[in-house]
Amino acid sequence: MKPFSVFSLQHAEDLSQVASFKHSRFLAGGTNLVDLMKHQIERPDHIIDLSGFDEANQITEDDGRVVIGAMVTNTALADYAYKHPRLSLLAQALLAGATVQLRNRASTAGNLLQRTRCYYFYDTSKACNKREPGSGCAAKEGFNRIHAILGTSEHCIATHPSDMATAMVALDARVHICNAAGVRRELPVRELYTLPGDTPHVETQLADDDLITAVSIDTVPRGTHIYQKVRDRSSYAFALVSVACTLRVNEGVIDEVSLALGGVAPRPWHAHQAEACLLGNPPSPELFAQAAEAELKDARSYGGNDYKVPVLRRTLTHVLNQASDHQRAHPSHEGAMYAR
Numbered sequence: 307m308k309p310f311s312v313f314s315l316q317h318a319e320d321l322s323q324v325a326s327f328k329h330s331r332f333l334a335g336g337t338n339l340v341d342l343m344k345h346q347i348e349r350p351d352h353i354i355d356l357s358g359f360d361e362a363n364q365i366t367e368d369d370g371r372v373v374i375g376a377m378v379t380n381t382a383l384a385d386y387a388y389k390h391p392r393l394s395l396l397a398q399a400l401l402a403g404a405t406v407q408l409r410n411r412a413s414t415a416g417n418l419l420q421r422t423r424c425y426y427f428y429d430t431s432k433a434c435n436k437r438e439p440g441s442g443c444a445a446k447e448g449f450n451r452i453h454a455i456l457g458t459s460e461h462c463i464a465t466h467p468s469d470m471a472t473a474m475v476a477l478d479a480r481v482h483i484c485n486a487a488g489v490r491r492e493l494p495v496r497e498l499y500t501l502p503g504d505t506p507h508v509e510t511q512l513a514d515d516d517l518i519t520a521v522s523i524d525t526v527p528r529g530t531h532i533y534q535k536v537r538d539r540s541s542y543a544f545a546l547v548s549v550a551c552t553l554r555v556n557e558g559v560i561d562e563v564s565l566a567l568g569g570v571a572p573r574p575w576h577a578h579q580a581e582a583c584l585l586g587n588p589p590s591p592e593l594f595a596q597a598a599e600a601e602l603k604d605a606r607s608y609g610g611n612d613y614k615v616p617v618l619r620r621t622l623t624h625v626l627n628q629a630s631d632h633q634r635a636h637p638s639h640e641g642a643m644y645a646r
């Protein structure tokens with residue numbers, strides 16, 4: 307392994323003491339970064355260790371706004387969300403991810419910024435524009451059953467693997483950021499990730515010295531919350547396709563809906579075209595099929611992942627039907643529910 311220096315960060319303000327952010331990486335739970343370092347895919351000169359960043363280890367709630375510290379573990383957040391009357395979507399997504407052992411270690415910020423699971427990104431003997439800009443994309447002509455069907459480019463067809471981030475997109479969460487100059491800002495998770503275009507190695511809007519300090523959810527959407535994940539095994543498996551949905555029916559029409567898709571795009575995919583099709587209309591299987599078609603009209607598959615187009619269509623319509631049935635059975639219900 308390549309030698310690296312370690313700076314132990316206790317407070318966000320300590321960022322000003324970091325000697326260099328060039329070739330540096332923040333280390334949270336390490337469940338992704340350390341693996342990548344072992345494989346020589348990430349080769350940082352400097353590690354900024356966040357294990358002492360205690361102020362980012364709590365969840366606070368103020369006037370309906372939930373603020374989740376960047377270092378809160380996936381287990382602690384799932385536990386909190388599970389008991390919260392209206393954060394069911396987040397609990398469902400977190401509990402569908404990885405395993406208990408990994409969730410005990412994985413942090414909120416690390417989960418958002420985990421890298422793709424594309425086989426060719428991990429295999430340093432193969433071309434990958436994300437790992438080695440300009441080297442090509444072996445996945446396009448290769449074994450690509452886990453790859454993306456939306457938002458791809460000729461340079462990269464990798465997916466973003468996070469379940470939690472997909473729920474965060476549906477919940478319109480915001481990331482709180484602090485940089486080395488002490489400037490703090492917020493960014494909607496929906497705007498955090500960039501599409502690959504011709505720079506697939508650039509994955510987010512963050513600069514090298516941007517530390518995520520927290521993630522907040524301002525207004526939890528009302529209605530029924532469902533996270534449905536399609537995967538090869540019921541544990542230890544990333545989403546092939548997932549759907550995060552909140553839906554409310556009021557006086558016979560859908561008056562609130564939020565949809566995000568996982569496992570199908572280089573970023574957690576905000577399905578705004580499907581939302582636009584649904585909003586203001588009476589729920590029906592025909593409407594749900596139209597909404598799925600609206601989102602899928604630009605889908606492009608690459609052979610091994612052709613199956614994802616019909617699987618996504620069926621999963622999305624199934625989830626919308628389930629949510630609408632649940633709303634019909636519980637018309638006055640405002641909080642999130644496990645609908646499965």
Ligand SMILES: Cc1cc2nc3c(=O)[nH]c(=O)nc-3n(C[C@H](O)[C@H](O)[C@H](O)COP(=O)(O)OP(=O)(O)OC[C@H]3O[C@@H](n4cnc5c(N)ncnc54)[C@H](O)[C@@H]3O)c2cc1C
Nearest residue numbers: 334335336337338339403404412413416417419468469518
């Ligand atoms: C076998 C296995 C199965 C898995 N299955 C799933 C699954 O089904 N679903 C799923 O969603 N995930 C899954 N995961 C991924 C797991 O959820 C992530 O590895 C984990 O969430 C990453 O969090 P971490 O704290 O360990 O991040 P780290 O590995 O420490 O960091 C990840 C990235 O985030 C950056 N980072 C961390 N904290 C900050 C911060 N505060 N500010 C700025 N940058 C930061 C790091 O620099 C690094 O680039 C799986 C992982 C494994 C190994």
